[in-house]
Structure formats: C-alpha cells, structure tokens
Amino acid sequence: MDVNLSKQLVILIHDMGLPLERIVIDPTTGALGYGIEYGYSVMERLRLAALQGDSMTQQPMIVTPGEEGWKVKEAKVGEGVPAAWGDWNRRALEWEALTANALVYAGADVIVLRHPDTLRRLRSVIESLSAA
C-alpha cells in the first residue's frame, strides 16, 4: 500500500531477471471503511505514473475486494450491530461490491471477487465502462 515500495519491488524483481510484462502489481488495498482510500489513491498514483511513461509502474494491478470485503464486521456480523447498517444480507453484498467498484475507478485490471451476484454487477459496470 505504497507507491514507492511497489515500484521498488517491481525494480528488484525485474533486476532478478523477470521480464516486466510478467509482473502484476498487488497494491494490497483494504475494504470499504477500513482504509480503502489509501489503496485507492496509491492505485491512482501508480496509474498516473504509468501513463506518464514510468515503466516500473506500468504493470496491471490485481486487487482482492472479495477477500477484503467479506473479512470485515459489516459483512460478517448480523446481530448486535446498529440498525442503521440495514439488512445484513444486502449490506454484506454491498460491502464487497462497493469495495470492488471503487477499485475499478482507481484503475484495477484484475478483480478477485467472492460472490456470484457481485461478479454479475461488476461485470455490468466494467462492460459499460469499456464499451466503444
């Protein structure tokens, strides 16, 4: 979750002989409400650097909102939480989807999800964004 460390890691791996086109960056983002803004901005900065020609930031980014989203209390806990959190089932699904969705806009290339419903929703967003 740091632009410079990410870049440094790519440089070191590249120095060991792995071609740049075989490296994928995992910016290790958190879930919505648990620091997603850090990962979000790190990804935006990596992508902007890549577009400005920095070849050590031009690798595709893989993110794991499925794992992150389902790890947090908002997704896991149905009882003893504030009523303002709303219906547990839908809240849990929204948590994964909103986490993933934010990362799409931050520049994610590969998105690892858990729930088929989230997969369907995110696919629809991505198809819309990449339509001609």
Add this chain to the structure above:
Amino acid sequence: MALTGLEIYKLLPQTNCKECSFPTCLAFAMKLAAKQAELKACPYVSEESKAKLEAASSPPIRLVEIVGEDGKVAVGNETVLFRHEKTFYHRPGLFLRLKDSLPVEEIKTLAAAAEAYKADYVGIPLTLDGFAIEAVTGDPAVYAAAVKAVRAASKKPLILLASTPELAKAGLEAAPGTRPLVHAANAGNWQAMAEVAKAAKVPLAARADTLDDLAALTQSLTQAGIEDLVLDPSVVGPKDSLEKLTTIRRLALRKNFRPLGFPIITFPGASGKADEVLLAAEHIAKYAGLIVLESFDPASLYGLLVLRQNIYTDPQKPIQVQPGLYEINNPKDTSPVMVTTNFSITYFAVANEVEGSGWPAWLVVTDAEGMSVLTAWAAGKFDSERIAKAVKAVGVEGKVGHRKVIIPGQVAVLSGELEGDLPGWTIMVGPREAVDIGAFLKAMWAN
C-alpha cells in the same frame, strides 16, 4: 486560475504611491498573489483591473449552498481531479427523491424514516442530507402539499424537482425560510425559471443532454443574473457519467472554463437501467456534488455514506480514533489487555482481528497522533512512556484481575523499558501482524 505576482502587477497603477502601506506596487502585487493583502487597500486601481483580478481570484468551481431550516449542504469549490493532489473538500450531498403523486401521509412516513436515519462511523455521524421532491402530477396545489408534508417531517435542505415555473413557485412558497435548489432550467424554459430563482434568491439547476448545450444554457442563465448554478448533464450509465463528469471537472480546473465551473447533480437510479448503488458510488468518487437516490435503504446507504467519508478524507490528515479503552466482545476481568495506536487503519485492523477471533479483550488505544505502530515508534510518538501513560490513564487496572499487557510485535524492543514504566505488569510481546492475533491469544493466553 490564480495569477502570479507579475501578472497582477501589470494590472496595478504602477505609481508606487505607497498608500497601500507597501513600498512599491510590485511588493503589493506579490502580497496579493500570496493572498496576504487585499485589493481594496489600493485606492487607485481601475474598475477594469478590479474586475479582472476578482474574476481571477474566484474559485474555478463555484460553491453553492442549499439551506434548510436545520442545516445546509455546501458543494463545489473543488480544486483537484485526484484526491492525492490535495484533498476533496465538499462531500456530495445525498438526497432522497419523493414524488408528489404519493398520498401525503405516505410522503410524511417516508420522509420521517429517512430523517431519523443516523449511523456512526468511527465517531462521525452519518446521515442523509435532504430530500428531492418531484412534481409528477403537474398540479401546483398537490406539489405544495407534498413539500409541506416533507417539511412537517424534516427540516433538512430540499431540492425542488419542478419542471415548470408555476410548479417551482408553488414549491418555493411551501418552503419559506429555506434556500432550496430548483431543478431544472432547460433550453425551453430557462427565462421563466431564471426569473423564479432570481425572485426567490435560490440556486438553480441547468439541464441539457450535451455539454455544449449545457455550457450555452449556463451562459444564458449567468447573463440573466443567476450566479448559483448547478449542472445536470443528464448522465445515464457508468461510462457516460465518467466521461461527462470528468470532462466538466477538467474544463473547470485546467482550462478555467467558467460556463461549467459549477457543482454537478446526478440521479443514478433515474433511468431504471443502471445499478443505482454502484453508479452512485461512482458519482461519489468521480465528481458529483449532489446525488439524488430513488429509494431509502439503510443496507446500501450506509456503504455509500462510508465511501463518501473515505474518499473525502484529507490524505494528509489520516482519520484518528479517539484514544481510550475499547471493549471488544464483552471482556471480563480475566480478558487480555492489548495496546495499539490511534491510527484508524491500525485500530481497525487490530479491533477487527480480535473481534473476528472471538476473544474478549480490552484494547488500549494510545494517542500516537494518528500514526501506525512502526511510524509512530520511529517518530517517538509510541514509546514506553506514552504506552505506560495510556494504560494508567484508561483505568484498565480496575477492570482486570491480572497484570499482563500485550504490546505489538513491531515494538518488541520496548518491552524492557515498559516493565520499568509499568511496575507490577508483565509485558507480553504480541504478533507483528494483526492477522496473527487470534492464533497468538490461543497459544499464549491461558484462560
């Protein structure tokens, strides 16, 4: 776009009269550029120069306020495209659409439920910002009754979705003492809508299908004397939204293009085709100022409000949690006592892992000025002295029968010193990563 000192100098009289209290006009210009002086200190500046300088100093995206009886929403005045460049300032307002075709009692019930909504996120209260009341029936009397019904249940700011001047007037008359946004002027009705908005001194939304038409419309409205405008670029899906809203923000900031230098209103669920929650989430991250939702559902609203909070967090000022003693899973006098810092992410990571592990525990959150464990330690904000002070201050001694405290593995080096600062306590060194807390407690804490 801010002018440089030299550009300002060219617009000044250049007489070095010193009446502004600066030795030369150039010195005064430099102070103006640094915003350390005000133009009115110069008695000789020409009207023409004054207008130019004022235009240059006004923000590229206008700040527009919608005011209710209780509270207001201020949007616009953003200065960057990406939050890491500085920060996003004015969180977009989230409004709920209510239609005047519903029975008055139902409008009241819906408004009351949404009005009562209040969630808490790390001590920050999250609520819906207001209501967007739509004139569907076309009858001014019915519309006025609907506005009154909402106002009976809530004092939050309002958006009046009224397609004709008569409806807008009826809505405004039903909401005295407030400053609602009137939506919307279009190519066909703008003169009449502008008159209504001007008479009531309220902001007006301008709606058009293309950005060219929108810019032409706002220019007409500006000439008609309306300053507080909101843009409705009638976006429909993720791609259309992203393209239009990004273009508007870029033109306003990078080109200082005044006709589109206003906050934006969106209706992510209006088409019925898009995924409303995800499109609203896009609008939060990418440049909407006001977002009107079609339905009230805490399960999705909570996530959107948290997202808004996250995106609009100042990247230079991380969210801190209140230092103090936190109880996790109803701890007893035999439960472990753990120490961490008040950086929100650190706190979340630890609290979440402890909670997920099922272990009851006392968590002592130390004031480390919002830094993570290692950063705070390196900066001298999470040392033995501070930890000892925090453990004593929160009074955990009175809550547990044992005298064992667990410190983060990253600061294992502090354990010796801490034994001296916390006499009678056994210092245990916990795992380096929060994710290992469950396994650590299982192995090390005899219960």
